[in-house]
Amino acid sequence: MTEKTRSPWNVGRFFETLTYFDAIPFIGCLKRLFADRASEEKATQQGKKIVGTILVVGATGGVGKRVVRRLLEKNYQVRALVRDAKRARELLGDKVELFEADLTIPETLTSKLADRISAVICCSGVRVQPLEGDTPTREKYYQGIKFYLPEVVDSPELVDYQGIKNLVEVVKKSLRSGEKILFDFTNPSADLKETWGAVDDVVMGGVSESNIRLVGGKAIFSGNVSTANNGGFASVRTRNFNPPLDLSDYQGIELRIQGDGKRYKFIIRAEDKWDGIGYSYSFDTLYNCWTTIRIPFTDLIPVFRAKTVSNAGAFEASKVYSMQLMLSKFEYDGALNPNFSPGLFSLEIESIKAYGGQAKPQFIMVSSAGVTRPGRPGLNLEEEPPAVRLNDRLGGILTWKLRGEEAVRQSGINYIIVRPCALTEKPGNKVLVFDQGDNMKGQVSREAIAELCIQALQIPEACNKTFEVREEEAVANSIDWKSLFANLKPD
Template sequence: MTQEKTKWDAGRFIKTLAYFGVIPFIGSLSGLQQLFKGKAQKEKTPKPQRTGIILVAGATGGVGKRVVKKLLEKNYQVRALVRDSQRAKEILGNKVEIIEGDITISETLNENVMKDISAVICCTGTRVQPVEGDTPNREKYYQGIKFYLPEVVDIPEIVEYKGIQNLVQATRKILKRGTDESLIFDFTQPTQDLKETWGALDDIVMGGASESSIRLVENTGLFSGYVSVANSGGFASVRTRNFDPPIDLTGYTGIDLRIKGDGKRYKFIIRNDPQWDSLSYCYSFDTVYDIWITVRIPFKDLIPVFRAKTVPEAKSFDPSHITSFQLMLSKFEYDGALNPKFEAGIFQMQLEYIKAYGGKILPQFVQISSAGVTRPGRPGINLEEEPPAVRLNDQLGGILTWKLRGEDAIRSSGLTYTIIRPCALTEEPGGKALKFEQGDNIRGKVSREDIAELCLQVLEEPKLSNVTFEVKESYDLGDKEDLEKSISGLKADR
């Protein structure tokens, strides 16, 4: 039988290499650059990080401004909700999205404030100031901490309870409930970054004549083209450029594809290695003609493959370091076997999204409350041993009582949450070891800097979903423990 021949398109071959930054016989430019950097610079795998915008309410306060700064340093998208945008710009700078709003006025928590958020960190609180006439000459001390006789500026019921209710209700409209999914590519809402990520990779690189593309059509990604067996070819595909940094899907079970196909069998391919011609992990799936289906791809079912040959001795797929995705229509399955549903000619498949599934549910609402909220009126409490906020609760408009009511509004909301109850907040430098407890009995102090850092850790810690806890600076001289070890004894709220 005579093998079909056709003229090879050298121009398209060069365009393909240029798009993916590949040098023939050497590999990818990223690999070459890594070689010149030297072996000493070992690449760090990033921690999992949620997508979407983090809304920080009370962003110009003592904790809030530190939270914003730390989020920006970790490359989160941040939106600051503030009462005074001009003052916020002076405090927060120009790198953060600033929107004026007030949690005590529900109408201000509109679509512009809540759009595309993935979590809320609430650092709001009733403004407290020294009683008029209370000057530095009348300083008072408690546990070595200087303070003045305080008075409230706001109404605690409005700020600590009704304001939190408003923010929770606005958040629920957007986030609904905790989810175990993470959206990776959303073709229904294309961005410029998405458009520049995917490119065609056909058998032209091996002398073939197949040709494909991926285009944004009718709020979907349309993978289509013509697959040919001429010149010993037989595959068409689209592949992402290498992710920088690599995608970390630690804790997830697999990938979901939402697709509408043409009845043919395709492959989904993932790589852990940034090199151009490297080991890949494959999964074959069938489509149904002109019907939308969800293809579930468990990581455990991925097959290690190199150049269409299985590699049984290869190490297992590593979800923590994903460098690229690829979709392919190929004449071959694996190890020389033919694709039973392959036909040369025109093909097409539409995609709505690619997402990870089976992950652990992360907190959606992080609240900075206060230690002592359950102590006013608690039987057996010796007020002389309690911090000023507890002893002066009634004089301060029941501030702790209303904070507790605000906590209850969060706990009953249906959102996944973490409620942090810090002891007395200080301006001292951070970096201290922290002690976590439950039951609202501890006293002490803790740096605002450390609470801000804790907020970032909480965002990505599923073990703290639906947990309320108190925290203070530890006086133990031992080494600072990592968060997972420190919180090991905490239990979820009932």
């Protein structure tokens, strides 16, 4: 297995490796100093993007456009389902991926709509406009909000019920509970090329050589591993994540790979040192066969240069600095890899995920307060909001919203259903009040509802709950979102 001959050592590759990973700080600083600043700023911005796309439905509406703006401000990747892409581009700008389709036409909702999404925020609804002939003299007021007697442009049944059912059918195949996509090579972004680099045995005098390429919806880690010069490993590694990833809510790492029958290692680091302790897991591959490898954090072995470190302690998943894939002739503590042979190799990767996390909302539906009130025995319509009083005249708009809610609850997706009271254009800085039972009346800002939707994405306590929300007059210095959601009863 060991090649006896000496081979020329490539000192140039040695320094390229160290400078790429900033292992020589002075040289790394010079490299960054003279790099093209525009390209570096672009890579930095892309590197901070949160992996996994949020699909926003109803993105050009009053709440939807605010949701999009806030998602972009928080560095989420956003896809907007829109009816008119040209108009949407003018409203939403160039940073949003647009998908032109119609909820009421299932044929337009192709699988690409749900590709790589991690959650849906649905703010869709029928369009309304004043009745022809309405004049300011026919203005009505409810809780200080001016409105006109409207007419419905769309069919509530088609949009608020059948459209939601159509949407759920498409997205539920892509939304898997308890997972976090870390690297999605099936549709790679430009920052992936700036994240991974080769770390071969050239760093210790060897001549093995590898690289990672993005080809045809996958990453290919390949090269030629040699045991000459006492070498025998090739690997690709990420630059340090800044800030480090917090995976403490998850149980392990999942790799979707296709191999060549060799045994590889996955190495993850909980410190930012270049040559520090790594936590390793060996896995075998099947030739030309896609497999899913799950790596529990509890099974990781602490190592330093392929030697186990008995006093290193358990892996700390709250600060993940880097990840690495390696082919090596050694296992641990001098033992040989039983499925190793020098020469050409190839490992294909579709994705790297964290698995086993707490369930978080994946389908956030903005519905409406009052959906259960039409037809409720003993209801005094004169005391109800306009939408309740006008439900029949508006084609049963609240009735069909309720049916749409039921479609979401029955989907099997982790959801929350938000029922805002009368929506306003106010700043959204007031104290929020949540309640259940559909008796709430009042007002709430569209800005506040947009922020609520985004906060709910990261709060497990919000899962599978339906609630009404309004604002109080008092200004909120801060909002304890977790407590608000925790005090609600699950459906």
